[in-house]
Amino acid sequence: EVSQMKKIIQEKQQKDSKRIETLSKEVVSLKSNLEEVQAAANSDALTGAYNRMAFDTKIQWCVERNAVIREPLSLLMCDIDDFKKINDTYGHITGDRVLKGFVLECKGFFRSDDFIARYGGEEFAILLPGMPLKKAIKRAKELCVALAAKQYLIDANRPDQKLQFTVSIGVSELRKDDTVDSFIGRADQALYRAKHSGKNQAVSEKES
Template identity: 40%
Template sequence: MTARILVVDDNQLNLDLLNARLTMEYYEVATALDGHQALEALARESFDIVLLDIMMPGIDGFEVCRRIKADPGTMDIPVVMVTALDQMEDRVRGLQAGADDFLTKPVNELQLLARVKSLTRLKMLTDELRLRAHTTRDIAIEELLRRHGTKPEARAEVLLIDERASVFERYSGILRGVANLHHVRDPQEGVLAAAEGGFECVIVSADFATFDPLRVIAQLRSLDRTRFLPIILSSDTENDTLIARALELGVNDFVVRPVDANEFVARLRTQVRRKAYHDGLRSNVAESIELAVTDGLTGLHNRRYLDTHLQSLVDRARKRGRPLSLLITDIDHFKAVNDTHGHDGGDEVLREFGRRLRGQVRGLDLVCRFGGEEFVIVMPDTSAVMAAEIAERLRLDVAETPFAVGADRSKIAVTASLGVATLDPSSAEDGAALIKKADLALYEAKNGGRNKVIAKAA
């Protein structure tokens, strides 16, 4: 996973140090020596993350951050303030200006890379939601952007998963008047509560006596209902290795106790506002495209939406120099399913097949019913090797678990063939050419005996 990062600092040595560290991890880095240069660069080019110094001549980092977050064109870019300031009021001031996180000089390399990876995933998700909204032109996206951040903040519903009553009492005092804090002591019960309740954020302890906190995070990120729920990791100690791993698994933020009350409230509000914004984008997209571009049987996007949206994804991948893969899958001998179990049975298989596809891929991947028993998955930022592995995982999921049909829920065996293609960065192929390449691979899989994956890397 790569990204374009703008590093802003009036000290050339600091710029060179961060540039070198990030370039070694294959990030594309641009630099600016002051706030004016940074804002000019943001107006000219697109970036995925801004690493921003606070103490600079002219416009300080707080003001630069405020301007970034006030501009609809840049408001979604995560901003990490990199500063030598260690006063709590400066952190609170930065969060109130819209900063997404902080790094303290000298920068800890592990924390730097973990935060960059975490925020890159966030930016990719936001970009995908906005791009889908752009595809459906009738969405009033600008109105949604204008509303973002201006709605009065209601009391948030927050879940704390922690074994200790003392932690709950401490956080309850901090969040009094800000959030309704709910407490579950058992980690497994906490995951279930998060999935069942309408929470806007969940705080997960890093200090369970006999349970791995990373397991809780992984479970929350694997469930549809909690996949996008903000998670704050709460730790007694600053364990860099644990925090870095948690960020990689999808934690949105972390705090180390004892935590400053004002900073904790500011961080929580940042996560709640971000969730409301993303929920609004998803809601607008869903309402606008449901009838026009959704397959009525499976609930997936239909071919009309794919035909409109695929080229946008191809263009974006080329512009950013990122990989893009696509797979086409076809249910083997589907006519026999209809002949044996009727069209109602065939429809049940199609619905379950679509559900399994959706459950095996990321939220930013595009899953469509292409027509009949054919389905397409478009996977941004996915290499040929990764796409082939995903296709094989999908094939196994279909082949190894029977499908239930009819009133008696009788089990039938189903297999699928899959063709995979990856965008060739050296060619001028468009979305239609990419589909054709994947379709040829699918044809090979069918002719080669079915129930297999054939991949065309270029």
């Protein structure tokens, strides 16, 4: 009778163990699916950068945090030069490749904790945590040079046909009493100056 009881207990323990293992796998799977859904909700479908909604949430958090913890944070507002002309000349498929190419270059150029987002159309916003204005403008100028030196395939079947594009960038640094609008506004003003004084350049808020 005792041995029979032990056998019943062992069988129950084995069943419970298998059930726990199955539940653990289901939890891991659900967590993975949730992370994929969250990533998709925060990503721009075309380029793989963060989308505007994710950027708005991130920059709001940064500004609110800035009221409590002061540390450098710079913003790059980037606009691909003559993008309409690229679309009109080569077509929207090529235009899409340019947008994806820009994000791909940025992901290789910036640090893993820098925040690259598609702000709208051919405009992108990049948050650089821990980076003061002087270093941010230096990086922005280096990005302009790097992009201008690249050539991109227009058609995979035409390796001889390549395209170059440039970018204009406005740079601002978060100030103590900034709002989201004032922080973005100074970068936008600097971008406007970059676009209207020759393009293919980075301009600091202090220059605009």
